[in-house]
Amino acid sequence: MQNTPAVEIAGLVKRYGAKTAVDGLDLRIERGTVTAVLGPNGAGKTTTIETCEGYRRPDAGTVRVLGLDPVREAAELRPRIGVMLQAGGVYPGARAVEMLRHTAKLHAHPLDVDALVERLGLASCGRTTYRRLSGGQQQRLALAMAVVGRPELVFLDEPTAGLDPQARHATWELVRDLRRDGATVVVTTHYMDEAEQLADAVNIVDHGRVIATGSPEELCRGGAESSLHFQGPAGLDLGALAKVLPDGASALELAPGNYRVEAPMDPKLVATVTAWCAEVGVLPEKLTVQRRSLEDVFLELTGRDLRS
Numbered sequence: 001m002q003n004t005p006a007v008e009i010a011g012l013v014k015r016y017g018a019k020t021a022v023d024g025l026d027l028r029i030e031r032g033t034v035t036a037v038l039g040p041n042g043a044g045k046t047t048t049i050e051t052c053e054g055y056r057r058p059d060a061g062t063v064r065v066l067g068l069d070p071v072r073e074a075a076e077l078r079p080r081i082g083v084m085l086q087a088g089g090v091y092p093g094a095r096a097v098e099m100l101r102h103t104a105k106l107h108a109h110p111l112d113v114d115a116l117v118e119r120l121g122l123a124s125c126g127r128t129t130y131r132r133l134s135g136g137q138q139q140r141l142a143l144a145m146a147v148v149g150r151p152e153l154v155f156l157d158e159p160t161a162g163l164d165p166q167a168r169h170a171t172w173e174l175v176r177d178l179r180r181d182g183a184t185v186v187v188t189t190h191y192m193d194e195a196e197q198l199a200d201a202v203n204i205v206d207h208g209r210v211i212a213t214g215s216p217e218e219l220c221r222g223g224a225e226s227s228l229h230f231q232g233p234a235g236l237d238l239g240a241l242a243k244v245l246p247d248g249a250s251a252l253e254l255a256p257g258n259y260r261v262e263a264p265m266d267p268k269l270v271a272t273v274t275a276w277c278a279e280v281g282v283l284p285e286k287l288t289v290q291r292r293s294l295e296d297v298f299l300e301l302t303g304r305d306l307r308s
């Protein structure tokens with residue numbers, strides 16, 4: 001059984017009335033990995049994850065989680081997985097840390113509750129009821145509840161949405177520790193830096209399907225490895241710039257006044273671009289050479305911005 005993937009989805013379809021939220025999605029998540037499911041709002045990430053958790057029944061296709069059917073074998077599966085939903089899932093009148101202690105007691109080998117409370121910055125809200133916690137505290141409590149039982153497989157749905165940088169990093173550290181302890185972690189996110197930082201494998205989802213899959217490095221390979229970005233007045237004559245660039249290079253105005261030059265990157269190319277700017281009397285501001293990111297990959301695959 002240990003050889004089966006943590007999650008195996010084939011041809012998943014899920015509809016809400018006339019809306020097809022998931023449209024023939026295939027996904028395989030290996031055990032012991034952190035896997036990101038990355039995509040824009042409405043791509044079908046939450047629906048897919050909720051189907052894995054047994055909260056939604058597929059209209060077509062098969063879903064196996066730790067080798068089990070999440071609907072028919074829910075009783076066997078539930079104790080082995082941890083779930084952090086986008087919308088709480090916690091009784092609003094419950095006291096935060098008591099609730100966590102109670103949850104810990106339901107498991108054979110829970111994490112140390114005090115240490116978990118400390119590292120997630122929840123120590124000051126020991127007796128506060130869930131409804132009185134701030135949004136960020138509620139989110140961190142939901143994360144703690146998902147992991148306190150040391151589940152084999154943890155689903156985190158946008159765990160860091162709206163968190164401050166410190167809490168985001170604490171969350172990332174916790175995810176890394178879970179993997180170190182052998183757990184499989186599935187994270188949905190539309191923050192590409194989160195996927196790049198955390199994930200061994202990334203699945204890019206759009207319109208209810210996985211459109212690309214691989215490690216962040218694999219996905220960012222292919223195409224130009226890096227690009228040069230600068231800002232200047234809108235509407236520069238990129239046709240004229242293209243004439244001085246090497247063969248195969250391209251220049252693009254991503255948004256008014258925001259330019260990207262893609263070409264094999266070397267010091268000469270930077271000099272060529274800045275020389276051209278000098279010639280046309282433009283000061284290139286915020287000139288940077290950037291490694292190709294998952295955001296660029298998504299843009300190339302779909303022609304749209306990840307957060308549009």
Ligand SMILES: Nc1ncnc2c1ncn2[C@@H]1O[C@H](COP(=O)(O)OP(=O)(O)OP(=O)(O)O)[C@@H](O)[C@H]1O
Binds near residue numbers: 020
């Ligand atoms: N209960 C529901 N009833 C009707 N439509 C729904 C329901 N839940 C989701 N949808 C629709 O299904 C599509 C996929 O939604 P889903 O929440 O799975 O996407 P998502 O990728 O998780 O988005 P987000 O990043 O915004 O959470 C969206 O168009 C959404 O409006």
